[in-house]
Amino acid sequence: MTADDTVLLRTEGRAAYLTLNRPRVLNALTHAMVRRIDQALTAWESDPAVETVVLTGAGERGLCAGGDIRAIHDDVRTGGGSASAAFWRDEYRLNARIAHYPKPYVAVMDGIVMGGGVGVSGHGSVRIVTERSRIAMPETGIGFVPDVGGTHLLAQAPGELGTHLALTGTQVGAGDALLCGLADRFVPAASLPRLLADLAHVPAHEAVGRYVEQAPLGELAARRSWIDTCYAADTVEEILERLPVDDEQAAKEAAETLFTRSPTSLKVTLAALRRARRLGSLERVLDQEYRVSCAALSAPDLVEGIRAQVIDKNRTPRWSPATLAEVTDADVARFFAPLGDRELRLATGPETGPVTTGG
Secondary structure, rough: HHHHHHEEEEEEEEEEEEEOHHHHHOOEEEEHHHHHHHHHHHHHHHHHOOOOEEEEEOOOOEEOEEHHHHHHHHHHHHHOHHHHHHHHHHHHHHHHHHHHHOOOOEEOEEEEOOOEEEEEEEEOOEEEEEOEEEEOHHHHHOOOOOOOOOOHHOOOOOHHHHHHHHOOOEEEEEHHHOOOOOEEEEEOOHHHHHHHHHOOOHHHHHHHHHHOOOOOOOHHHHHHHHHHHOOOOHHHHHHHOOOOOOOOOHHHHHHHHHHOOOHHHHHHHHHHHHHHHHHHHHHHHHHHHHHHHHHHOOOOHHHHHHHHHHHHHOOOOOOOOOHHHHHHHHHHHHHOOOHHHHHHOOOOOOOOOOOOOOO
């Protein structure tokens, strides 16, 4: 498969269609795919015949499972991570571009949408979920931290729902994605072929409006009480102290999940989310995420987490440090350290105050 085959481009009527086309690996993003999407958006932005851009994923399983983490693993081990840093630089710039694209950008978030898949869809102006949607930012499970603007989106979710999703990596369906602000409209999967056809001839919002229905009820609204109480704590340790004492079985399960995650990733993620609330704009958050991601390349947990989940598939990562108590404030602060001339620099303006692990 050539680079051009991994993202299929076509125009029909008033719409231009982007299809992520690596179905065997659930359309995982590569650097070449990011570049091709960006080039297409450039061409279509200045094309008066194109009024709407539509993003879909090939295959039956989902839009996109995220970045190609196997490639990141190999790059860190053999190349020191330079290719991964270059990939993220272009990917995060694309995420910001999508958020401000001047034409309707319709993202069909059908099936699995995780990590980098959220980055190319969750910042769009029209974000559609179906009854098959499963959306997540599962990075703490591979020794990483939510990126691609994920901490920006999750920081804006009601109460502490975003904190819960970021730390645990829990997958959510359509109803909860709408509640958390990760999507805008629910369209039954059976209606997607007709919607995609209509977009070629009808303005985006009018076409989508024809097929919008009430989403199935999610689970998070009923759990807001304990989620908001437990995750409002200042530290991951305190969150874990609060979760198991709650009468809710789901709270206990959340605690069990957190104990399997990278201790460093948990603490850095909590700090990143709290900072994202203060940073405000997507561009400033992406600048922060780039610092965090680059720091992760020289930390042990990212390579180890990918090894355990994807390479060896033994699901038993050996995190280092192995416990939350061993992860110091200085360890966390290192992930937010300025990069000098390697900064992403999407935003302008002063930084916020010094980082802490709490709120």
